[in-house]
Amino acid sequence: MKLFECQGCGQPLYFENTRCESCGRRLGYLPTIQEVTALEPKGGAWEALAAPGSRFRFCANASYDACNWLLTEEEPGRYCLACRHNRTVP
Numbered sequence: 349m350k351l352f353e354c355q356g357c358g359q360p361l362y363f364e365n366t367r368c369e370s371c372g373r374r375l376g377y378l379p380t381i382q383e384v385t386a387l388e389p390k391g392g393a394w395e396a397l398a399a400p401g402s403r404f405r406f407c408a409n410a411s412y413d414a415c416n417w418l419l420t421e422e423e424p425g426r427y428c429l430a431c432r433h434n435r436t437v438p
Contacts, residue, residue: 349363350363354368354375354386356397357373358370361384363416365416366413366416368386373386373397375387376396376417378404379418379429383398386398390403394418404418404419404420405421406419407419407426407430408427408431409427414431415428415430415431
């Protein structure tokens with residue numbers, strides 16, 4: 349199992365985490381760099397601490413706590429690369 353680290357406080361993270369247990373930051377998965385990243389809110393979107401200057405949004409299935417993947421702000425569609433292939437939310 350791959351372990352990740354919160355870019356805000358250094359706390360160890362697991363892929364399934366949605367919030368850092370130490371600093372409370374929201375977390376998301378960036379598939380392009382295969383990294384769980386701490387996030388900061390930026391005007392209706394999220395800025396990833398692992399990719400400064402880039403803005404992201406969550407997959408539509410995040411509202412069901414079924415996905416933590418991020419999409420770029422300009423990426424079309426509501427679903428991430430993984431959820432686009434699902435017919436049922438797990």
